[in-house]
Amino acid sequence: MKQAPRLCLLDGSSFIYRAYFGVRDQATVAGLPTNAVFGFTRMLLGLLQEENPDQLAVVFDPPRETTFRRKIYPPYKANRERMPDDLACQVPYIRRMLDSLKIATLEEPGFEADDVIATLARRAAAAGTEVTVVSSDKDLLQIVEPGITLLDTLQQRRSGVDQVRQRFGVPPELVPDLLGLSGDAADNIPGVPGIGEKTAAALIQTFGSLEDVLKWSSLVNGRKRRESLQLHAEQARISRQLATVRDDLPLSIEFADLARRAPDLDSLIPLLRELEFEGLETAFTPPPPGLVEIYSDGSGRENGPGGYGVILRYGEFEKELSGFEPQATSQRMELLAAIRGLEALKGPRRVRLFSDSQYLVRGMSEWLGGWQRSGRLVEPGALANQDLWQQLAALGDFHQVTWSWVRGHAGHHFNERCDKLAKRASEEGARDLVAAAPEPSPLPAFATAVELPPVPAREQSDFDEEDGQLRLC
Template sequence: MRTPQAPTLYLLDGSSYIYRAYYGIRDGATSGGMPTNAIFGFTRMLLGLLQENKPDRLAVVFDPPREETFRRDIYPAYKAHRDAMPEDLVIQVPYIRRIVQALNITAVEAPGFEADDVIATLARAGAAEGFEVTVVTGDKDLLQIVTDRIGLLDTMKGIRSGPQEVLDRFGVPPERVVDVLGLAGDAADNIPGVPGIGEKTAAGLVQRFGSLEGVLEWTSLVSGKARRESLRSHAGQARLSKTLATVRYDVPLGLSPADLQRRPPNLAELIPLLRELEFAPLEAAFTPPPPGVVEIYSDGSGRDSGPGGYGVILRYGAHEKELSGFEPEATSQRMELIAAIRGLEALNAPRKVRLFSDSQYLVRGMSEWLQGWIRTGRLETPDALKNQDLWLELAALSRKHQVTCQWVPGHAGHHFNERCDKLAKRAAEEGARAAVTAQPPKEVLEVEKALPLPVALDSHDPGCGCEVTTFEADADGQLTFC
């Protein structure tokens, strides 16, 4: 049974992440023409993993060249059919390693062993030392190491796998996954298996006879003449396939899970590297707000009708606070306004605020329209404005704080914008579930760290105080002139 208070150890399959990043983002290059799509995708996914899960211990595990592993010595055709790494990815891998190093994350690689073997060794050791271990990968082969204290996380699909999920996937417990792979083979790794036996059949045979060895011992009881002949003729190949599919737990590493403590990033190394790669959206994640300024990032998620969610991140110095929640009935525009309101309401005294949003409706309203509505009396005229109740709240909050509004392009890789988007969508989904189950809505409040705010700032002129921003286009489709 897992202990909620147990420290967490995350082991990231670096090669899996690299390829997912490369194929997930097909475009991206510096002004000088160097491709950066894989570097950007890898870094963004890694930061998302850290933010979502906040592991106590972490390592990124890399593969050595496939020709240099013990499995290739046993079976020269192992993974031989795989294409060579694309040239535009080859030149990005050293930068990915530099990113990991600058983030002060331990990178692990063992000559002669694959990343799976290193991960299995560290995972078992971590579980034995009391860690709750999560292996971050999309590789089904590692399902064989799952236990009550070792789970798999596929961040691309949002799926966590424990013993029950492995049983649902393969029809056998984790320790028998290699028996299924030995019989069925694995085309991705060029593991041959037994001709004519697929994964479903293999799982049924292992369920019946207990193991690959049991199947081979009792082949005479297997139904189907062709299947029995194939098992007899390829018994040695089946055993070899199981050996190839079985991960090792005895990799000599010279470090332990306790050595993988999370450390602050080396900003002196990281920031110049991000600038070299022209990753301005990611650089913001490591750049603290100016002294005395509270940054508020906000986003809303909603439809024409139905539950809507909001996500807010407040930053002051090195401290952050996350807020999220939902409304039973709200449009996307209303949720954008509510997100900004919730962020400003979280400040307990007048502050100097930089408000960021990907909603041009919100930012143009705060920057351009609000003062005109106040000046002409339109803001106070009943039914004169769409979402008038919320604009009245924003006007009151703008008089309390010194607010500068800035638009950020939506879905452009901005770290905090993407985090707010996730918070908002998660809250909206929670609201939808609550509506279906007839549960009373509840506000979601997530706090990463308390936000110690300073004494009230110097006095400032009343009114919005927002700076005018020039807008290229309506990136999120929410621009409505009121």
């Protein structure tokens, strides 16, 4: 059965502000702020990797003073502060980045991004496309339906119809009615004084809609609440109109125009260099001919669940690997990640392996020869993680490997992807273990607690410069 095409519609303003506040104090040598551009680009690449959409568009808001909602209610969003200067100067670079990535950008005069997104989402879903709206704006939850979900990447939460009901207590189509009663402080929508979200949800559940609540307001419990509903009935209707997302815009865009395309490297690479994004540049620079690049990372706690993540690159090809160990240290997972990457190669290869583990990189580059000459590599119990070092030594002899260290969590695209793969494998593996564990047998009534001697804490120490083993090993 042919899989339905997938469309991602990204709320540009929401993504930009999240990037701006998520990455701080980053600038070029010349002093140009780049934190928002960097965070936006990194999150966008992560989204493309996770969602792998067939079509994609980033939708921006026009100046809020020009939108139709301001004409209906001039105070609408008047409480919003203007964009900070150090963010405003980065927006043109974000647009340049999207142009170089060949990602469609949309903006409709007089309408907000939400209206453009709703119109495209409904049109695409009706044509059988699976739509993911990427935004943290709760107003967009009203367009969720079969075929349309909302993804909040900040909360790592995907909302369908059931999740909207759980969030608001009403179905998606009644979210505007609820906001008409409760208002929305973020958008300066007044609602009805004294009515919050929970009360609004209870009223709609009881009476059916905002109009029904207003019609039967004389039956609402509480004198002040009844009076407020009657006094502010028209304000509630205006608030619902402000909160209702338009899905009937006469957009001329065709979905073929939103298809993903290859980046324009001739403009992208110079832009990345201008912004001094060396770590991101690697994401678009294929390995040299005949060279396999392996990026690896491990995640684990002392004698606890662990995961590993690996990315292999050869020419234009790329492959991900990940796995889980129920009992491992972070050092073992770093070594195991490199082993799994090298094992995935068929036949001897010229390889450059990248890792943020100095334990791995220095071990293979500096210490391994000494261990082999002294016999410690094969002497039983002479080295911590000896079994893994032996496997790495054999794989290093089979392939022609260069070992390279990269600084962890410093914006390196593939290192951060490997870290995410490793952590996800660790978390999912740990959950599977818990789910598969049998129910513990109840203790006999006569059993008494047994006091065990305390286990001495083991502190981390520096590596011994001579052979790379922890001094406390």
